[in-house]
Amino acid sequence: MANIREIAKASGVSQATVSRVLNGYQYVRAEKRESVLKAMETLGYSRNLNAVNLSQGKTDMVGVVLPAINHPYFGAMVEGIAEEAIKKQVQLVLFQSSYEEKKELEALSLLQGRKLDGIIFCSRAAGDQALIKHKSSGPIVLGEDSDLEFFSSVSISHEAAFQSGLQYLMANGHTDIAVCLSRKEGINSLKRIKAYKEQLGNRARQEWIFEGCLKLEDGMKVIGQYRNLKKKPSAFLVTNDQAAAGIMLAAKKENIRIPEDLSLLSFDNQPISGIFGLSTIDIPVKEMGRQLLAALLAKREVPGSSERKLVLPHSIVERKTVKKIT
């Protein structure tokens, strides 16, 4: 636990010189540098980062808030963030929120306490007000398709993507379309329900809106409910590949043929959709991650700079789960 002062004393130089050696500063005479290095070696010195952070007013750590670390969608996003983080030499601190506001506030309070240089919200439960209140604590960027003018954001247009999904199904002759959403509340779900009702008009049905579809198991449950439907849809638009795969799995068990009996179009284009031959809507999640970190660091660089809304493109990947009805 030796400190810089002891090293200075042991090597017969000043603290400042030790600091220079520590930071690879060039103007240090070779002999002194050696002497400092040797002293550090023998005394087992290691830099106290808390002191460094305090002195520099930054930590090179950024928080990443996301509902579920193990969900492929967010997993891919974190991959993108992490890739960029390595380039930019910052450490990531992950906060799994499970959509609990309390967890999200934990991250915000670390930002406020200057332990984080910024926070990326991949998705969130906290309301706008909670974030706005923390705006002065440091840079915050959003991985969501939000209208919130106070923060930079990177995302696709979820509304447009959802609409084009519906339109694709309709273009294939489907008029009875059900949807599976990831959660009840949440800015995206609300927009999607709106789009659903608008696109389908009086063919939209409340009992065709399934909520809480995040994981494989969730998708499997949907088929159970599907069986009990008096009027059955001919197609499902599912907001993530996992749930859609679950639907396929359960459908096979129940001898429901896909796509002959039921068409499926999902979102994300994660590896599992390839394995299952799922038609899906590609979202450049990883790229979103990269851009999110880039946006955050840009804000850190120039604190007052204006907020940017980056909207990335989506595209339909046709595979084998949508039947063309003629």
Add this chain to the structure above:
Amino acid sequence: MANIREIAKASGVSQATVSRVLNGYQYVRAEKRESVLKAMETLGYSRNLNAVNLSQGKTDMVGVVLPAINHPYFGAMVEGIAEEAIKKQVQLVLFQSSYEEKKELEALSLLQGRKLDGIIFCSRAAGDQALIKHKSSGPIVLGEDSDLEFFSSVSISHEAAFQSGLQYLMANGHTDIAVCLSRKEGINSLKRIKAYKEQLGNRARQEWIFEGCLKLEDGMKVIGQYRNLKKKPSAFLVTNDQAAAGIMLAAKKENIRIPEDLSLLSFDNQPISGIFGLSTIDIPVKEMGRQLLAALLAKREVPGSSERKLVLPHSIVERKTVKKIT
């Protein structure tokens, strides 16, 4: 960005008193407390945690190193750790290593820099030497069944569990047993291979040892290789439920009946094993997580205290994937 000094000035008290208010110290006259609180409110004060950490010499943050955050086994372990972390008021910082030593060293260097009060290695790629070198940096505990005397550890006896799995299969009349391991190297895999060869004697076959079986997809691939085997085993002992589920999935596709044609016994007793009706060996992973954090904090409390090796029990959960051969 007001600091404690400005608050002191604004409220007409000393820094010390402000600090007392900040920390809920009781001996502060009510009026002064009010005045300080008001000043903090109007100046928008928030505590700089880097300064606090520097001053106190601790951060109340602990690092958790694990290969894959999204793997159910480690997911459950982190759940246990997180549960305990809330009780003990510490923040978790997760490091996904993907079994890359570089990532693990990142965590160690934060420990060395005093940004972490300790590290839990749920599993690791780094060799013993790398850890031992960092022993003086702070408390380190291991979630593995290691003989390493320098660190406390919490785990089951992987060797005994693997053996009892083999014995269970043999007790059910199986003599041709193949095994799926999670990775080639790694302390556990080596022990398991040893146990396999010991138990089966000359019935053990090199081509019946499958490695790299971590995820569902990995299990699916195994069936592909199984098809090409001249001599086929009658049972698989698989070191995690995910891979076993993958085997079931692929087997169904290939019209291999389970357990009629092929028996399956896996490890972990994660939810998916229940869904698939998998016979499995229960491991109290979550409890391991709790105990790991407890052990770490015990070390933080009493730095010199002796290392403890906690071995938790495992048990076989009989379901429907092991056929009794008579």
Add this chain to the structure above:
DNA sequence: TTGTATGCGTTATCAG
């Protein structure tokens, strides 16, 4: 190229 002095924001000790 090097040293001195000061600041970073708290906590904690020690008088009073």
Add this chain to the structure above:
DNA sequence: CTGATAACGCATACAA
């Protein structure tokens, strides 16, 4: 109950 003041360990502007 309260206030000075010394740590905590490092970075850095300013001189030299």
